[in-house]
Amino acid sequence: MRVEDVSVSFGGVRALTEVNFEAPEGGICGVIGPNGAGKTTLFDVISGLRRPSGGRVSLQGQDLTGLSAVKRARNGVRRTFQRTQVFGRLTVAENVLAALEWPRQNFLGDLAAWPSRRTLERERGGRVDEVLALCGLTPLRDAYAAALPVGQRRLVELARALAGRPRLLLLDEPTSGLDADQVARLREVVTGLETTVLLVEHDMGFVMGVCDRLVVLDLGKVIAQGPPERIRQDPVVRAAYLG
Numbered sequence: 001m002r003v004e005d006v007s008v009s010f011g012g013v014r015a016l017t018e019v020n021f022e023a024p025e026g027g028i029c030g031v032i033g034p035n036g037a038g039k040t041t042l043f044d045v046i047s048g049l050r051r052p053s054g055g056r057v058s059l060q061g062q063d064l065t066g067l068s069a070v071k072r073a074r075n076g077v078r079r080t081f082q083r084t085q086v087f088g089r090l091t092v093a094e095n096v097l098a099a100l101e102w103p104r105q106n107f108l109g110d111l112a113a114w115p116s117r118r119t120l121e122r123e124r125g126g127r128v129d130e131v132l133a134l135c136g137l138t139p140l141r142d143a144y145a146a147a148l149p150v151g152q153r154r155l156v157e158l159a160r161a162l163a164g165r166p167r168l169l170l171l172d173e174p175t176s177g178l179d180a181d182q183v184a185r186l187r188e189v190v191t192g193l194e195t196t197v198l199l200v201e202h203d204m205g206f207v208m209g210v211c212d213r214l215v216v217l218d219l220g221k222v223i224a225q226g227p228p229e230r231i232r233q234d235p236v237v238r239a240a241y242l243g
């Protein structure tokens with residue numbers, strides 16, 4: 001995943017200024033920086049929710065810049081949100097099922113595809129079970145998402161994002177609201193993926209433990225990037241963020 005010269009302004013505020021970095025394929029890349037640094041805005045640009053005033057985003061050589069958020073999601077770009085977004089009136093299992101694609105949803109198409117459609121439904125059910133188990137949500141599969149505490153809602157969002165086997169997974173503050181067991185589960189899930197992961201996170205123990213690479217944002221600019229050990233010792237980063 002590659003971000004080139006991405007800039008975003010909100011009126012007079014430059015949320016991102018010519019941001020450049022590359023997230024290694026199949027690796028976990030952390031994006032850190034103080035509040036207001038532009039981390040969520042960067043995720044919005046990568047996932048297609050916000051059009052940058054300049055710059056490009058590409059994934060495995062494919063330019064995503066002109067694609068809508070929906071098209072990017074279909075192309076394997078999935079994310080979770082700093083403020084969780086789940087379907088409260090659906091159960092946990094239904095939330096995950098709804099995240100899977102249902103192609104050819106018209107009556108004649110359904111009729112023509114009938115036998116294969118049943119196979120497809122079985123496969124989807126199987127995938128839902130798999131992802132729920134991975135995220136430790138099997139006991140909660142029939143609970144309504146609205147009734148869950150924030151930690152569990154975050155895991156539901158993670159399960160939704162994983163269901164379609166994304167090529168790029170963006171996680172915005174995934175440990176926030178999680179208890180120690182849930183953090184351990186999250187860590188296991190994230191480190192076990194073959195997907196490229198981009199992670200915004202304030203929990204430095206978690207970040208240093210899972211990331212192969214870090215990008216540090218401050219006031220919308222990349223002030224450092226590299227392996228976690230180097231970033232930890234970087235004087236500029238310490239001054240701006242780590243203290």
Ligand SMILES: Nc1ncnc2c1ncn2[C@@H]1O[C@H](COP(=O)(O)OP(=O)(O)O)[C@@H](O)[C@H]1O
Nearest residue numbers: 010013015033034035036037038039040041042
């Ligand atoms: N929708 C918006 N309208 C105006 N300003 C915004 C909007 N979203 C973010 N900002 C501003 O852009 C900057 C970066 O915000 P954000 O990307 O949320 O930072 P972070 O996720 O690193 O805390 C901040 O100054 C914030 O106030």
Ligand SMILES: [Mg+2]
Nearest residue numbers: 039040041082
């Ligand atoms: Mg944010």
